[in-house]
Amino acid sequence: MTVVDALCLGETMALFVPAEPGPVEDVRTWTRTVGGAESNVACHLAGLGLRAAWVSAVGDDPFGRAVTGFVAGHGVDVARVAVDPDRPTGVYFKTPGGVRYYRRDSAAAGMGPELLAGLPLDGVRLVHTSGITPALSPSCLALMRTLLGAPRRFLASFDVNWRPGLRAAQDPELLRELAALADVVLVGADEAETLWGTGEPAAIREVLPEPPALVVKQAERGATLIEGDGPAVFEPALRVDVVEPVGAGDAFAAGYLAALLAGEPPTRRLRAGHLRAASALRTRDDVGPPLPADLVAALLAAGDREWRAARIT
Template identity: 65%
Template sequence: MGTVDVLCLGETMALFVPAEPGPPDEVVTWTRTVGGAESNVASHLAVLGLRSAWVSAVGDDAFGRAVVSTIASFGVDVSCVAVDPYRPTGLYVKESDASGSPVRYYRTGSAASGMSPVSLDALALDGVRVVHTSGITPALSDSCLDLMRTLFTGPRDVTLSFDLNWRPRLWADRDPSVLRELASAADVVFVGADEADLVWGIGEPAAIREFLPETHTLVVKLGAQGAVVFEGTAEPVYQPALEVDVVEPVGAGDAFAAGFLFGTLSDWSPRRRLRAGHLRAASSLLTHHDVGPSLPVSFVSAMLDASDDEWAAAHVTTDMT
């Protein structure tokens, strides 16, 4: 693996979405793509111009090759992705219906679930500025939990970024209390207020901050309302979200994290980092793809430094991509 700015670690799977309307048991034609939270962040960062790498494991199968080639196509370094000769690449299905796009996983025993602390041995972290992970990985298996604990508690000279990414189905037979342990050990944490309410029973940003006092930079996402960042002992900073013609919300959180991390590595102010997150999330909201076309550079540049009134009046539409 060459020198990278951000290393993202976590499972990515083959993803099937309906290619025709109707309930899933009647859909005949499906479109195969790929999806994974951490690789989404790596892909967005590469598009933004940073050197990013994605680390995981895939099966020695067609889906694994599709996953790796798709992520590499964004300019992400995939040289440290392991190929497991025994376990398959995981997959999941979006079963679109009138209630939205529920997801069904087929990932038990996947190649990525076989990751362990040994997986860290092949990584050269020299020069890496940020390692980004999420709360999905420790839910995959005991060995993945051991990997996360080793990464978060061992000596390090990198910034650890952690997105809660609550997936209740993955925690059905596991203890989610470890998520607080990991979040408390991270340097940058992203958490949705709705997620925190489900996992920890607290949904107010100030209460979440009290729950995670050790985290240096805590970003609480408030959905369409915006996001607030708590940093050290400084006063919290709130930034409203942009008005967006939403096509699909899936993947917007990963895009937001990438935008915020880009701003962090650019040494931007908290408000500008939040705006960078919102702008990147807006590009994802305009598409069915996890990583879609970017917003015009001129618009992004103008909005990063716009007045509060100009920001509030902005409207992001599908015509802009």
């Protein structure tokens, strides 16, 4: 693996969506794509000009090769993605009725702390993970505890990423425990309401006082950043003609984290997150075409009034 700025660790699966209308039980044609929170972040970071790597495990099967090829196609280093000869690549189906996962005993579920020994973490500036990984298996939980609990020279970011399909394995106190070990925590207000009984940034901060930075994503309202004991910084979201909301949270995380690594101040970090999220909201893909660079530059530097008046179509 070449030297990278950001390393994203987590499972990515083959994703199937119906290619024709009607009840799911009658659908005969499906479209195969790829889905994974951490690899989404890696793809966006690469698109923003960072040297990004994705670390995971896939099966020695066509789905695993498709997943790895898709992520590599976005300019992400996949040299440390393990190929498991015995376990399959995870698969999930997205339908109007919800999401159904087939990931038990998947290749990624077999990851454990031994994975860390082969990673060049000394040269990495940021490692990004999420609350999905510890829910996959006991060994994945041990991996996360080892990664976040050990002394480190890099920033650790943790997106809570509560998933209804994994809710039996995503214990609220466990997610709080892991988030408390990170340097940057990202959480949706709706997730926090479900997990900890509050969606208000100040109250979430009381639940999570340990991380140096807490970012609360408040959907179409905006996002709030609380650093240390300092005041909350709120930045409203852009108005966007939404095609599909899936993937916007990962895009926001990437935009925010890229701006953090660039040394940008709080407001510009939040705006960078909103701008990257807007690129995902206007497409059905988790990683869609970026907004024009001149538009991004103009909105990052815009006054409050101009920012609030902007609309992405």
